[in-house]
Amino acid sequence: MKYRNKKDYLLGKDSTELEEFAIQFGEPAFRGRQLYCWLYTKRAANFSSMTDLARSFRERLTEDTLISPVKVLTEEYGSDGSCKLLFGLPDGNRVEGVLIPDNERLTACLSSQVGCAIGCKFCATGKIGFKRNLSASEIVGQFIALETAANQRITNVVMMGMGEPLLNRSAVFKAARLITDPDGLGVSRRRFCISTVGWTPGILAMCKSNMRFKLTVSLNGTTDEQRNSLMRFTKRFPLLDVLKAAEKYVHIAKQRVTFTYLLLNGFNDSLEDAHRLIKLVKHIPCKVNLMEYNEIGSEFHQSDKKQTEDFQSVLRSAGLTAIIRTSRGEDIAAACGQLAGGYETNTGK
Ligand code: SF4
Structure with missing residues (x-):
């Protein structure tokens, strides 16, 4: 439409x-x-x-x-209570947003771009390619549409939908300010999370700004080789530079950073990887979210349960907070890495 x-x-x-x-x-x-x-x-x-x-x-x-440039085209409900909305934009492009209920918490996952230039090999959005940045109006419009669909106030926001938020900083920061204005939409700043694959200039821009949102950095590998083979453009930003920028933000914002680590069977889920990860992040106030992979027909597969638990145990025994995150909305292709905005992708979804 x-x-x-x-x-x-x-x-x-x-x-x-x-x-x-x-x-x-x-x-x-x-x-x-x-x-x-x-x-x-x-x-x-x-x-x-x-x-x-x-x-x-x-x-x-x-x-x-x-009032809003965003029109809801379809709504899909998952068996776990999650909900995915497909939004139509004025130029005919489409993006998706997701609602994830969890007890008292209602989290909105918002998109920042149509498609994505990063092209992570494990992600359905990456396969679309980059089409354009969203405006602040289109980001706030998603928030309002999701809240209307839920008929309930959203408590948490994660910029983890389609796109790399730090490649669309001015619109994302403006939308974030509006969504977290206590006299307006009223989401707590500490509950507004900007998630990045490690776009270092963007993290440094967050350090310079006066905005103190939550920061999540997707590591997904413990060596530059691993990251480069998974995520295009990461060659420009070596892992150690990404971690230095994240550490700087931790000290400026006075809050922990979350590192997400997508466990891929036989690729980055060995116990050697777990020990390398400890060395990389142990000195940084952080927590590590171990993400289960949602298969999209790529070359990668989900790590098995035992390997995931062993990986977690190694991190925990070194004193790190490590949490295994199970997928939400998998049956409606709404989980991390599955958003395709209704575009044809070679994943067949
Ligand atoms: S995981 Fe994020 S950064 Fe990577 S391609 Fe998907 S949307 Fe882009």
Whole structure:
């Protein structure tokens, strides 16, 4: 499904931009702040509910603007309660977002790009190739659409959907600020996670900014050779540089970093790998998430249960916090590495 229009989108604009927007419409600046409250604090889905705005202003807004650029094309529900939404964008592109309920917690997994340039060999998104960056409006639009589908407040956000978030920093950082504004959408900064394959300039940019979001770095290998053979472009960023940048962020943000490690049978799951991993990260305040691989028809296979547990035991015996993360949403192709946005990929999904 494709839809096009030339209207301006309001989601993704911050309070200053909405004030300027109101002034352009001949309204006082405070109308922009009211609009901010309707869009974010109250999650208004239409202009007619914005009852403290003048009728003439609401009519102009209806004529000239749309609230969100994101349209829900399909919803799929997994047997474990997870939910995957396929979103249509104004130019006809598509991305996916996922909801993962877990007791009191409701996590939204958002996409940052259409496709991805990194091209990780184990990932369905990587097989699409890079199409374009998403705007802040399209990222916040996913958040609102997922929350509407859940009919419940989202407590946690992970930028782990389609794309490498640190290759789309300005839009991702802007969306992150909006989603974590306590006077707006209100997700805690400590519950907003930016996940990267180790794009070092992006991690260093996070160090320089005043934003203190959670950082997750996907290692997926204990040598540069392993990483290079899994993830394109990592040659530019040797493992030791990635770890140095992550350590710098830990000290600046005063919070632990999470390292994710995708266990691939016979590739990176040996006990020697576990010992190398300990040497690499032991001095960094961190936790290690050991990820089960979701098969997508690539050359890689999931590590068996015993190997995974042995790997975890080695890390734990060295004092590391190591948690085995089981897949959520696997039956609806919503788990890590399975998002394909409805595009044809050579995975056959
Ligand atoms: S794992 Fe992340 S960085 Fe790698 S191809 Fe998939 S979306 Fe891109």
